[in-house]
Amino acid sequence: MSGRSTFYVTTPIYYVNDVPHIGHAYATLACDVMARFKRLDGYDVHFLTGTDEHGQKVEKAAEAAGLSPQAFTDKVSQSFRDLIGVMNFSPDGFIRTTEKRHYAACQALWEKLVTAGDIYLGKYAGWYSVRDEAFYAESETEVGTDGKRRAGPVGNEVEWVEEPSYFFKLSAWGDRLLEFYDKNPRFIAPESRRNEIISFVKGGLQDLSVSRTSFSWGIPVPGDPKHIMYVWLDALTNYITECGYPDEGNPLWRFWPADLHIIGKDIIRFHCVFWPAFLMAADVAPPKRVFASGWWTTEGQKISKSLGNAIDPVAATAEFGLDPFRYFLLREVPFGNDGDFQRRALIGRLNADLANAYGNLCQRVLSIVAKNCDGKVPAKGTLVDADTALLDRAKGLLGAVRAEFDEQAFHRALTSIWEVIADANRYVDAQAPWALAKTDPVRRDTVLWVLAETIRRVTLLVQPFMPDSTGKILDQLAVPADARTFAAFDRELTPGTELPKPQGVFPRFVEPAAAAS
RNA sequence: GGGCCCGUAGUUCAGUGGUUAGAACGAGCCGCUCAUAACGGUUAUGUCGCAGGUUCGAAUCCUGCCGGGCCUACCA
Numbered sequence: 049m050s051g052r053s054t055f056y057v058t059t060p061i062y063y064v065n066d067v068p069h070i071g072h073a074y075a076t077l078a079c080d081v082m083a084r085f086k087r088l089d090g091y092d093v094h095f096l097t098g099t100d101e102h103g104q105k106v107e108k109a110a111e112a113a114g115l116s117p118q119a120f121t122d123k124v125s126q127s128f129r130d131l132i133g134v135m136n137f138s139p140d141g142f143i144r145t146t147e148k149r150h151y152a153a154c155q156a157l158w159e160k161l162v163t164a165g166d167i168y169l170g171k172y173a174g175w176y177s178v179r180d181e182a183f184y185a186e187s188e189t190e191v192g193t194d195g196k197r198r199a200g201p202v203g204n205e206v207e208w209v210e211e212p213s214y215f216f217k218l219s220a221w222g223d224r225l226l227e228f229y230d231k232n233p234r235f236i237a238p239e240s241r242r243n244e245i246i247s248f249v250k251g252g253l254q255d256l257s258v259s260r261t262s263f264s265w266g267i268p269v270p271g272d273p274k275h276i277m278y279v280w281l282d283a284l285t286n287y288i289t290e291c292g293y294p295d296e297g298n299p300l301w302r303f304w305p306a307d308l309h310i311i312g313k314d315i316i317r318f319h320c321v322f323w324p325a326f327l328m329a330a331d332v333a334p335p336k337r338v339f340a341s342g343w344w345t346t347e348g349q350k351i352s353k354s355l356g357n358a359i360d361p362v363a364a365t366a367e368f369g370l371d372p373f374r375y376f377l378l379r380e381v382p383f384g385n386d387g388d389f390q391r392r393a394l395i396g397r398l399n400a401d402l403a404n405a406y407g408n409l410c411q412r413v414l415s416i417v418a419k420n421c422d423g424k425v426p427a428k429g430t431l432v433d434a435d436t437a438l439l440d441r442a443k444g445l446l447g448a449v450r451a452e453f454d455e456q457a458f459h460r461a462l463t464s465i466w467e468v469i470a471d472a473n474r475y476v477d478a479q480a481p482w483a484l485a486k487t488d489p490v491r492r493d494t495v496l497w498v499l500a501e502t503i504r505r506v507t508l509l510v511q512p513f514m515p516d517s518t519g520k521i522l523d524q525l526a527v528p529a530d531a532r533t534f535a536a537f538d539r540e541l542t543p544g545t546e547l548p549k550p551q552g553v554f555p556r557f558v559e560p561a562a563a564a565s
Numbered sequence: 566g567g568g569c570c571c572g573u574a575g576u577u578c579a580g581u582g583g584u585u586a587g588a589a590c591g592a593g594c595c596g597c598u599c600a601u602a603a604c605g606g607u608u609a610u611g612u613c614g615c616a617g618g619u620u621c622g623a624a625u626c627c628u629g630c631c632g633g634g635c636c637u638a639c640c641a
Contacts, residue, residue, distance in 0.1 A: 063641040100641065174639085182640065218638095243569060244636050251568090257639060279641070317638065380577085386634085393577080396590065404603055412600035419599085463589090473604055482599040552601055 052092040056303035057082050059097040060311045061145065061286050064124035065105050068131045070344050070351070070359040070389070071312060074377055078341060078456065079310050080137045081378060084512035085453050089534045094303045096290050097132075098143030099125040100283045102276075107265035117265045121146055134362055136370055136515060143286050145267075153289035154282055155270045160294070160330040161216065162270075169272075172213035172257040175206040183209075214259040214275060221325040222253045228324055228334065236320050237339045237456065238384035241313065245320045256280075256322065284323045288332065306335040310456070313340040339456050342386035359389055368557060371514035372398045378458040378513060398557045405469050406510075407554030410521055412476060413499045414550035420485050425500060425526065425545040426493035435498045438475050441468050442505040446537050449509050458513075465509055472502050493543075500525060501541050508537060517553050524550055 059076045062068070076097055083095035101121040110120035125144055132139060143150065161167045174183040175197065184206055191197050197206050229235060229246055236242035259275035260266075266276035285293075287306055292298020311319050316338065324334035346357045365373050376394045379401065381387030417426060431439070445468055452461035476499065484492035504525050511518045511532065522532055526545045530536070 060641090065641065103641070105641075172639085240570060240635080247568060248636075248638080251637075254638070279639075283641075313635090315641075317636095318641095321638085382578090388577095393590090399601095400590070403601060408601055408603045410600095412604075414600095416599050466589095474606095476599075477597070477605040480597080480599085482597095485599090554601080556601055556603085 052090060054303050054307075055083075055086040055091040055093045056291075056306040057086075057093070057095050057308045057310065058287050058290075058306055060309075060315060061098045061100040061143065061283060062128050063100045063103075063105075064121050064128075065109060067124070068128055068361065070361060070364075070377075072128070073131060073135055073361040074344065075310055075312060075341055076131070076137055076139075077135060077374055077377055078339075078383060078458065079308075080135070080139075081374075081458060081512045082308065082310070082453065082456070083138060083140075084515065088508070088511060088532075089450065092302075094141065094290075094300065095139045096141045096143060096287070097128075097137070097139045098141070098286060099128050099145070100286070101125065101144055101146045102266040102282055103279065104260075104263040104265070107263050110265075118146065131361065134365060134370075135374070138515075141290050143290050145282060145286060147289075150282075150286060150289045151267050153293045154267045154277055154285045156294040157285055157288070157326070157330055158277065158281065159270055161326065164329050164331070166217045166220070166329040167214050167258065168217070170213060170215045170255075171210050172215075172260075173208065173210040176209040177204045177206045179204040211261055212275075213257045213261075213278075214269060214272075215255040216258045216281070216322075216326070216329075218253045218256045218322065218325055221328070222249055224328060225249050225253075225321060225325060228328070232336070234337050235324075235334075236316070237337065241316055241320075241340045241384075245316065248317065249321060253321070280318050280322050281326065284318065284326065287335070288327075293332070305333040307337065308456075309335055309338045311338060311340055313342060316340045340384065342381070342384060344387050344389050346389045347391070348388055368394060368398060371517040372402055372554070372557075375402065375462075375513055379462045380459075382459045383456050395557050395559070398554075401466060402554040403556040405466060405473065406506075407552060409469055409473055409476070409499075410503055410524070411550060411552050413496065413503060414524055414547070416481050416485075417496050417500065417547065418550055420481075420489070421493060421496060423547050423549070425541045425543050425547060426496040427490070427543045428497040428501075428540075429490050429494035431494065431498070434475065434478065435494065438468075438471055438498060438502055441471055442502045443538075445505065445509055446534060461509075462513065465506055468502065468506055472499060472506075475499065475502075497541065497543065504541055505537065508532060508534065520551075520553050524548055 057079045059079045062072050079095055079097070083093050087093045099121070106121060107117055110117040113120055115123070121144070129142060131137070132142075158167070176183050198204060226246065226249055229242070229249075236245055258278050258281045259269050260278045261274050261276070264276060266278075267282055269275035269277060287309065288304060291300045291304040293301075293304075295301070309319055319338045327334045344359065345351060346359055349357055351358050361373070368376075372394075376397050379397060380393060417423070445465060448464045449461045452458070452464065479495040481492045481495045481499075484495060503521065504527060507518045507521045507525070524547065525541065526547050527541075531539050
């Protein structure tokens with residue numbers, strides 16, 4: 049085992065009730081970029097994603113599809129695996145809650161919580177809608193003029209139902225959670241979510257129902273198999289199942305506690321309240337950080353099945369290209385904010401940032417090199433102030449970008465990188481290597497070397513966002529495969545190295561209609 | 566009802582007490598011609614939601630109002 053620092057990042061596990069959409073692609077993309085960055089930066093990385101496959105909804109959906117629950121989840125889980133290929137994600141593990149190892153982990157955790165005295169048998173009672181198959185909080189229900197109590201989106205009638213249930217003593221954990229938040233200010237991000245969670249916990253916690261007897265598709269409670277573990281105790285545990293829990297001798301246990309859970313803002317409470325409470329009760333270290341991403345709307349509208357305006361990652365990557373799509377999602381919107389997916393904005397980014405600024409910079413530099421320098425990395429002569437100024441800005445990017453990644457500020461990381469790209473374009477104009485070609489070939493070569501070297505550094509840093517495209521650019525600079533990590537950030541281009549023929553990497557996007565006219 | 570956040574150029578946003586409020590995109594003009602008609606320079610646009618207040622000084626702090634969003638537990 050190496051002595052490298054570990055970095056463990058996870059996506060939510062996706063409920064197999066749904067097919068993959070932009071929300072899934074977005075959360076996983078953020079993890080993927082994080083994981084790729086940390087790998088390049090020398091960390092021992094583990095990146096986990098997977099599917100959540102239990103519960104009554106799945107049981108019912110399987111029945112409706114005429115399949116066994118297992119056959120049904122096998123099928124839907126595969127569609128999430130397929131997304132990995134479509135989006136070029138790089139997970140190290142894919143977990144399914146129906147795996148044996150997960151049963152073992154959940155049951156071990158359960159027993160630990162029982163031993164600790166944090167689980168007891170009680171009665172779950174609430175307003176239940178048979179039609180919705182869901183319980184409602186009293187505040188979500190109202191009594192109509194006919195004296196009947198109704199709830200839910202369509203106002204179905206609810207009845208008071210009680211069933212035996214095991215409870216987790218969450219009510220006892222409020223103060224310890226608040227202390228934990230206080231000592232770990234980075235635990236919840238962004239800041240606004242942290243405020244929400246703290247105010248929620250300060251409002252007092254109720255015990256949490258953690259078992260059900262009303263369905264059977266799930267993990268049985270140890271010693272009382274009529275009870276099935278309910279939702280969060282099953283789902284959240286996946287993050288430690290992967291590391292081998294309860295076997296702390298498992299080689300993957302070195303990754304726990306997780307460095308980062310990236311989730312959607314809808315499940316923040318479960319990750320920031322329930323999860324650390326479960327773990328602390330079981331004497332397992334809580335994760336270091338939970339980052340809640342926002343939601344996408346499309347052209348200003350909420351995404352909904354009825355409007356049929358979902359963004360299909362497969363269609364989007366097919367139309368705009370995978371890397372531009374990945375770039376857009378993380379550049380357009382500050383990570384943690386809600387974002388609006390606008391076709392115009394995407395095309396604008398694609399053309400302005402990728403084709404014009406970055407792609408064209410590579411192309412204009414590499415084609416002068418190809419025509420003037422015998423297709424080899426040009427000779428580096430004496431550097432003047434303008435040269436070192438540009439090079440220093442490129443050198444300084446690694447530290448700046450690293451700091452932004454520590455905050456998951458992907459948009460700011462990209463902004464800093466693109467400032468240097470703009471500097472490089474200004475430098476090309478100011479130095480005018482095409483003019484130097486006639487007057488001062490030595491100086492011309494130095495200018496081109498400075499530019500190629502700047503592109504190399506920038507491209508190394510863009511790799512996590514756009515792995516394929518940057519791979520092509522690094523190929524064109526003849527950067528060897530073993531010189532593409534940040535350990536090689538200062539390994540400058542060697543003059544005289546043979547270069548392949550340059551080729552555009554980010555074509556402009558032209559609307560099909562405009563092209564036809 | 567209670568709590569949190571936001572309202573700044575056509576658009577997306579930065580700026581949280583101190584000189585004439587900034588950036589990017591978009592628009593106009595000029596230049597360049599290596600490059601994906603790309604690049605560079607330059608110009609213009611704002612009663613900083615409204616009204617009071619604190620202060621030598623407020624986009625920035627306080628109060629009220631208007632407009633918008635989020636949270637207020639067992640659907641993942």
